[in-house]
Amino acid sequence: xxxxxxxxxxxxxxxxxxxxxARLPLYLRALTALSERxxxxxxxxxLATAAGVNSAKLRKDFSYLGSYxxxxxxxxxxxxxxxxxxxxxxxxxxxxVIVGIGNxxxxxxxxxxxxxxxxxxxxxxxxxxAQTGKMVAGLPIRHTDELESIISDNLVSIGxxxxxxxxxxEVCDRLVAAGVTSILNFAPTVLSVPDGVDVRKVDLSIExxxxxxxxxxxxxxxxxxxxxxxRKAVRRPGSDGDVPAVMPV
Amino acid sequence: xxxxxxxxxxxxxxxxxxxxxARLPLYLRALTALSERxxxxxxxxxLATAAGVNSAKLRKDFSYLGSYxxxxxxxxxxxxxxxxxxxxxxxxxxxxVIVGIGNxxxxxxxxxxxxxxxxxxxxxxxxxxAQTGKMVAGLPIRHTDELESIISDNLVSIGxxxxxxxxxxEVCDRLVAAGVTSILNFAPTVLSVPDGVDVRKVDLSIExxxxxxxxxxxxxxxxxxxxxxxRKAVRRPGSDGDVPAVMPV
DNA sequence: GAATGTGAAGGCTTTCACAGCT
DNA sequence: AGCTGTGAAAGCCTTCACATTC
Numbered sequence: 001x002x003x004x005x006x007x008x009x010x011x012x013x014x015x016x017x018x019x020x021x022a023r024l025p026l027y028l029r030a031l032t033a034l035s036e037r038x039x040x041x042x043x044x045x046x047l048a049t050a051a052g053v054n055s056a057k058l059r060k061d062f063s064y065l066g067s068y069x070x071x072x073x074x075x076x077x078x079x080x081x082x083x084x085x086x087x088x089x090x091x092x093x094x095x096x097v098i099v100g101i102g103n104x105x106x107x108x109x110x111x112x113x114x115x116x117x118x119x120x121x122x123x124x125x126x127x128x129x130a131q132t133g134k135m136v137a138g139l140p141i142r143h144t145d146e147l148e149s150i151i152s153d154n155l156v157s158i159g160x161x162x163x164x165x166x167x168x169x170e171v172c173d174r175l176v177a178a179g180v181t182s183i184l185n186f187a188p189t190v191l192s193v194p195d196g197v198d199v200r201k202v203d204l205s206i207e208x209x210x211x212x213x214x215x216x217x218x219x220x221x222x223x224x225x226x227x228x229x230x231r232k233a234v235r236r237p238g239s240d241g242d243v244p245a246v247m248p249v
Numbered sequence: 250x251x252x253x254x255x256x257x258x259x260x261x262x263x264x265x266x267x268x269x270x271a272r273l274p275l276y277l278r279a280l281t282a283l284s285e286r287x288x289x290x291x292x293x294x295x296l297a298t299a300a301g302v303n304s305a306k307l308r309k310d311f312s313y314l315g316s317y318x319x320x321x322x323x324x325x326x327x328x329x330x331x332x333x334x335x336x337x338x339x340x341x342x343x344x345x346v347i348v349g350i351g352n353x354x355x356x357x358x359x360x361x362x363x364x365x366x367x368x369x370x371x372x373x374x375x376x377x378x379a380q381t382g383k384m385v386a387g388l389p390i391r392h393t394d395e396l397e398s399i400i401s402d403n404l405v406s407i408g409x410x411x412x413x414x415x416x417x418x419e420v421c422d423r424l425v426a427a428g429v430t431s432i433l434n435f436a437p438t439v440l441s442v443p444d445g446v447d448v449r450k451v452d453l454s455i456e457x458x459x460x461x462x463x464x465x466x467x468x469x470x471x472x473x474x475x476x477x478x479x480r481k482a483v484r485r486p487g488s489d490g491d492v493p494a495v496m497p498v
Numbered sequence: 499g500a501a502t503g504t505g506a507a508g509g510c511t512t513t514c515a516c517a518g519c520t
Numbered sequence: 521a522g523c524t525g526t527g528a529a530a531g532c533c534t535t536c537a538c539a540t541t542c
Contacts, residue, residue: 019533021462025455029437043501052439055501056535063503071502071541088458089465096457103359107352113437113454118461157464158457181467182460188278188362190301198463200456204433205362206274207449208345208407209337211431212367213270214447215406216338218430268511292523305513312525320519320524 016087020061024084026051027058028117031081043074090118095154097180099171100163101126101141104186108162109137122154127167144171151178158182165189172199265336269310273333275300276307277366280330292323339367344403346429348420349412350375350390353435357411358386371403376416393420400427407431414438421448 030050034042044062048055062068062075068083069075085091096114098105101124108114109124124136127144134141142150150156159175161168161183168187175183182198185191191199279299283291293311297304311317311324317332318324334340345363347354350373357363358373373385376393383390391399399405408424410417410432417436424432431447434440440448 017533022455022459024462025452025458026439028458030439045501050439054535056537057533059502060504060534067503069502072500073542074501087462089461090458092465094457094461094464103352103356107356108453110352111453113452114457117454117458119454119457157468158460160457182464184456184460190275190279190299196467198460200460202451202453202456203274203362204357204360204451205366205368206271207433207451208343208363208368208409209274209277209339209366210271211407211433211447211449212338212343213273213336215343215431216341218445219406266510294523303513305515306511308524309512309526316525318524321522322520323523 016064020064021088023051023053023057023061024088026053027061028081028084028088028090031077031084034077035081039077041070041074041076044069047075085118092118094119094158095122095156096120096158096160097123097125097147097150097154097156097175098160098162099125099144099147099175100161100167100187101131101136102162102164105160105162106136108160108186109139119158122156123150125150127163147171147174148178151175151180156180158184160184160186161191162186265313269313270337272300272302272306272310273337275302276310277330277333277337277339280326280333283326284330288326290319290323290325293318296324334367341367343368343407344371344405345369345407345409346372346374346396346399346403346405346424347409347411348374348393348396348424349410349416349436350380350385351411351413354409354411355385357409357435358388368407371405372399374399376412396420396423397427400424400429405429407433409433409435410440411435 027047030047031042033050034047042050044055044059048058051058059069062080065083065087068080082091096119098108098121101109105124105126109121114121121137121139123146124139124141125144125147126132126141129143131141132143151159157180159172159180159182161171161175163171165187168185168189169191172183172185172191172193176193176197181196183191183193183200185199185201186203188203188205191201193199276296279296280291282299283296291299293304293308297307300307308318311329314332314336317329331340345368347357347370350358354373354375358370363370370386370388372395373388373390374393374396375381375390378392380390381392400408406429408421408429408431410420410424412420414436417434417438418440421432421434421440421442425442425446430445432440432442432449434448434450435452437452437454440450442448
């Protein structure tokens with residue numbers, strides 16, 4: 001989930017469990033799709049399938065929000081969209097800044113899912129002066145020097161860090177000092193922040209490593225090691241420093 | 250976590266809990282950093298801090314791998330790096346394909362974290378014939394027509410989907426039919442896959458929505474709604490279809 | 499009849515706290 | 521003396537299954 005510490009303990013924030021909060025965006029997306037097809041109502045079973053969860057879990061999740069369904073009928077799509085949006089705080093406008101406009105930062109700036117869900121990219125910030133003024137996704141890249149004034153001028157409380165790992169903590173410190181209280185971190189490093197600041201982390205290589213773990217298990221169990229062996233043979237000689245052949249014991 | 254279904258139930262795969270598997274990459278990264286600084290041993294307390302977890306959790310996690318520490322001393326860094334790498338399957342080479350070379354796909358192709366941890370980008374694939382042959386991150390973009398042959402020629406079992414949502418399921422189906430059994434999905438859509446195929450999902454806008462939820466709580470609790478109100482006032486008029494003002498009840 | 503809302507049961511995960519090595 | 525490894529306790533989360541409502 002989010003950071004190491006920093007989340008207030010299981011956020012009793014009006015009683016909605018973290019696990020439920022994490023699924024609300026899923027439901028919202030499925031509901032938005034139904035809404036666009038003008039579907040008026042949906043059952044927990046149908047919606048659960050569309051969102052990729054099971055229906056008991058979905059009903060339990062919704063029960064934390066209130067009794068928004070009708071027995072024998074299901075849920076009113078528009079109404080639920082509104083309630084979940086409100087619960088997530090998407091009925092207000094959230095200006096965000098993206099710091100670090102490399103490949104990933106540019107991809108994020110261009111990502112439609114932000115603008116379409118209550119988020120507005122207030123500014124793109126990069127430390128490289130040579131990039132300043134360059135347009136990305138319709139916005140000019142601004143220099144890190146302006147970071148503090150951008151934050152306060154736009155009432156920004158959410159920052160996205162897409163810098164190299166080495167720069168992330170300093171950027172984080174400056175964001176927090178300037179008033180940012182929620183950070184989405186794409187840099188592969190652990191950020192330390194004061195109490196009251198939320199950090200969520202997205203790490204591309206971690207996800208792949210988890211897949212590799214399960215993939216390895218499959219190969220071992222189901223293919224009798226044959227494929228694993230074939231792959232091992234292919235391994236390049238000087239791959240990287242991560243698997244030193246030496247070891248004690 | 251991963252998909253809706255599809256994970257074998259709590260993967261008893263030699264007894265390592267999912268939650269632990271998800272943290273192993275974190276430990277590995279922290280350990281790799283220590284290794285680069287030639288630190289020989291580390292205590293659970295120090296390593297836990299570096300990885301952003303608490304030490305009891307870390308020790309419990311390691312206990313599932315075996316007894317790799319020394320009481321009164323700590324853990325041997327190099328040895329642990331090797332053991333965790335092996336457990337995660339990173340001592341073998343994992344060829345991956347990235348499908349959909351837009352902004353995000355290009356960012357992924359350039360992402361150093363892949364190559365440095367046992368993963369090798371075997372090919373970049375895009376449906377746009379105009380892009381075919383263009384070089385990205387040192388590799389030529391290849392056309393979707395070649396997908397099946399690329400998969401089988403390279404023994405690829407892990408695929409990364411970075412296409413628009415509309416194309417994701419079809420790409421997924423083709424990957425699976427060609428032999429891919431693990432998928433990392435960046436497209437904002439639920440993929441359905443047969444049993445035995447793992448899907449993990451990374452969704453940028455979902456992470457932001459979760460942050461917004463907590464941010465909203467903070468604003469309400471700590472600032473007496475003042476900032477929230479200020480932000481609300483700023484909301485652009487015709488934002489999007491996600492919060493229709495209408496609703497029953 | 500159909501589908502929600504929810505106690506209760508069952509599983510996982512985290513945390514505690516201390517026995518057991520070095 | 522210091523630090524790991526781990527039962528036991530506590531807390532979450534998921535799933536079951538059914539009373540309740542429309």
